Amino acid sequence: MRHIASGILATMLLSLPVFAAGTDDLSKARAQVSFVFKRLASVPPSAADLEKFAAKLASASDKEAVLLEVADAAILVDSFYSRTVLNFAQPEANEERELNDAAGTLNDLTATIVGYVKDGKDYRTILSGDTMYIPTGQTYNANDNLIYDTLHTAVKNGASQLSASISEVPQVPANGLNQAAGIFTLRGFGSVYFDAGTNRAATRFTFMNYTCLDMEALSDVTRPEFYVLATSKESQVVILLSSVPNVSAVTQGWTLSPMPSPTLITFPTPKTRLRDA
Numbered sequence: 001m002r003h004i005a006s007g008i009l010a011t012m013l014l015s016l017p018v019f020a021a022g023t024d025d026l027s028k029a030r031a032q033v034s035f036v037f038k039r040l041a042s043v044p045p046s047a048a049d050l051e052k053f054a055a056k057l058a059s060a061s062d063k064e065a066v067l068l069e070v071a072d073a074a075i076l077v078d079s080f081y082s083r084t085v086l087n088f089a090q091p092e093a094n095e096e097r098e099l100n101d102a103a104g105t106l107n108d109l110t111a112t113i114v115g116y117v118k119d120g121k122d123y124r125t126i127l128s129g130d131t132m133y134i135p136t137g138q139t140y141n142a143n144d145n146l147i148y149d150t151l152h153t154a155v156k157n158g159a160s161q162l163s164a165s166i167s168e169v170p171q172v173p174a175n176g177l178n179q180a181a182g183i184f185t186l187r188g189f190g191s192v193y194f195d196a197g198t199n200r201a202a203t204r205f206t207f208m209n210y211t212c213l214d215m216e217a218l219s220d221v222t223r224p225e226f227y228v229l230a231t232s233k234e235s236q237v238v239i240l241l242s243s244v245p246n247v248s249a250v251t252q253g254w255t256l257s258p259m260p261s262p263t264l265i266t267f268p269t270p271k272t273r274l275r276d277a
Contacts, residue, residue, distance in 0.1 A: 029057040033070050040074035042083035049073060081114050082155050082162040089113035092209050093188050095201065106152035107145050108132050109188030111166050118163050127206070130180035133166040140174040142187050 033053040037045040045053070053073075057066045074080060089110040091097035115133030116123055125131075134140045138147040154160035171180035175187075183189045184202065193202035204215050 025058040026054055029054040032067065033057060036067055036070045037074045040071055040080055040084060041077040042079045042087075043077065045070075045073070078155075078161040078163050080163075081118060085114050085117050086110055086162070092183070092205075094192060095205065101156075103149045103152075104145055104188075106148045106155075106162075107188035108134065108140070108148065108186040109183050111135075111148060112183060112186065114162065115166050115168055118166075119168065125182065127182040127184060127210070129182050130171050131168055132171050132175070132186055133168055134174075136165050136167040140169070142174070142176045145187070 030050060033050055034044055037049070037053075044050075053066065053070050056069075057063055060066045086106065087099055090099050090105065092113070093104075093107060093109050094100075111133045112131070113126070115121070116126060121129075121131075132140075135147045135151040138151075141147065151160060151162070151165055155162045155165070171185055172178065175185055177185055179185070184206075189202070193199075193205055195201055207213050207215070207218060
């Protein structure tokens with residue numbers, strides 16, 4: 001977990017307050033410790049932790065090392081997962097990209113993102129891995145969100161800790177599919193973005209969430225479009241490849257054949273209508 005804290009701390013140091021309620025070093029240290037801890041844990045440190053870290057920070061020559069200890073302590077608090085990380089995950093689970101506390105806030109998508117952070121998993125597999133996180137000891141149901149809503153209520157009431165109450169399981173066959181593609185094959189994603197038989201919303205919001213670019217920014221009308229016919233044992237799919245610099249790498253292993261030339265249809269000249277004469 002230390003690499004998580006250090007990565008977040010590196011950016012937080014840029015906005016660390018240089019002022020405090022008092023002018024002495026201890027007062028400034030209290031303000032800085034409180035700032036770092038609360039930004040990570042979403043709750044202030046206990047009085048004992050505040051005084052301990054403030055005293056250590058005020059007298060330390062390597063203040064960044066002490067603030068890293070504060071960050072390490074903050075991410076051990078469950079609210080780091082149940083508030084900070086859950087709030088980080090929520091915008092991916094709705095097209096409005098909003099935060100809320102209603103039913104459905106915790107679902108298989110947001111719980112899986114929390115689990116990735118909790119276990120330090122390679123986040124590069126979030127869009128491809130055969131894994132998801134479910135409430136420990138529960139049976140996953142791809143048709144409703146009941147087990148997640150029940151856990152979220154318990155966490156809000158203080159009866160459970162989110163970080164200690166979710167476990168990693170394979171998606172297949174629990175998701176009802178014969179394959180997995182990270183969050184794309186989770187109910188929390190599909191129920192929001194796969195709509196009206198298209199994947200436009202799924203594509204758009206994935207680019208927005210993972211590249212910070214909307215569809216307009218990704219459009220490239222300066223290069224010609226071309227088609228590739230890919231043949232496999234299961235199906236024959238026509239794929240549009242636009243603005244791909246290295247087509248041979250993309251199509252490696254495919255059985256390729258050229259697209260048929262379009263048929264030009266010539267319509268006869270319409271007869272002159274009486275009202276046009």
